[in-house]
Amino acid sequence: MDPEAAPPPPSSPPLESNPEDRVEAPAEAGKEAERSAEPASVEEMNNSEDAGDKKRSEDGGEGEGCRPCSCKKSRCLKLYCICFSTGTYCSELCGCQQCFNKLTYKEEVLSARKELQLRNKFSPSSKALRSSEVGQEVGDETKKSPGSALVKRGCTCKKSSCLKKYCDCYQSGIGCTIYCKCEDCKNVFGRKEDEEDYPIAYRSPYSKESLFLQDHPDDIGGHIIAQPLSQLQPPPWCLKRPVENGIMDVPTSYADYRYPRDKQLQPKHEKVYSISKCIEVMNAMTELSKNEKSLAPDVFLEPSNREIFLSLSADIRMMWLRRKLQNL
DNA sequence: GAGTTTGAAACT
DNA sequence: CAGTTTCAAACTC
Known part of the structure; x- marks a missing residue:
């Protein structure tokens, strides 16, 4: 058969039906x-x-x-x-x-x-x-926790080292997990093999045992949530609570998060939300005037401002920064 | 834009 | 279930 030659609408069931079956007008x-x-x-x-x-x-x-x-x-x-x-x-x-x-x-x-x-x-x-929207029309199952579906399925990359968009995890901006069967994983958003190596601040708040077994509004199934590196954004769950004295608090709902607080963030925070990174991101904001760019570093003196700035999506970031500049 | 590579889905 | 083929997207040139 030649699928190029005006194949018929699939008869029911469409998937495996013989494409040579000519179908009359669509049922609907x-x-x-x-x-x-x-x-x-x-x-x-x-x-x-x-x-x-x-x-x-x-x-x-x-x-x-x-x-x-x-x-x-x-x-x-x-x-x-x-x-x-x-x-x-x-x-x-x-x-x-x-x-x-x-x-x-x-x-x-x-x-x-x-x-x-x-x-x-x-x-x-x-x-x-x-997709930007998931489960618009599919069954309820889909709507429940789409992210966890990816997580539980994981990727199986062999050659891309989870460093290209061939990798579903990478493409979704999330780290690989224990569910992934990838080889030579170098996923920059987090790797399954050496979880201890990537910043605690970027780890899932879930304990490994409970990983993927919980639902959370922001949960994409326990994956490390992150944005593309170019955006330098920390995972959203880092933002559940305001930063206090440069130490990011752990959300109460993550009380069972096992990573000791003293290991968290203080040094990492400075690294992740550094002034230089803020400036780097700011410099890429072409809409900002030179004057605004010259003032913005003052905003970045405050650690919480740096974190907020880097965490916001690009469009909101601009609005937020301008408001901050006005308040200077 | 064409050709290649890649990983998932489909098939055997 | 494993191996192979097909497919579409990502990537390279």
């Missing part, structure tokens, strides 16, 4: 009201919806929040498809071909999901975590 044809006219064929559909000149913007469409895919052969009905794997429909942002992961083909999509669920495959994969 009624929903086609959204469109002015239903394409007569897949090819037409793709021509109309997946045209090469389609715009890729940050959001929009049915698959809002879905990271655009560009599947060619999977018809976006397999886990290869990032949109499908995250439980979202493909959108006009996607560059996929022969896509059936659309509301138009809801039945096919649901059928594909169901089949995977039967095989216990349709839980949010690591890919789901790459």
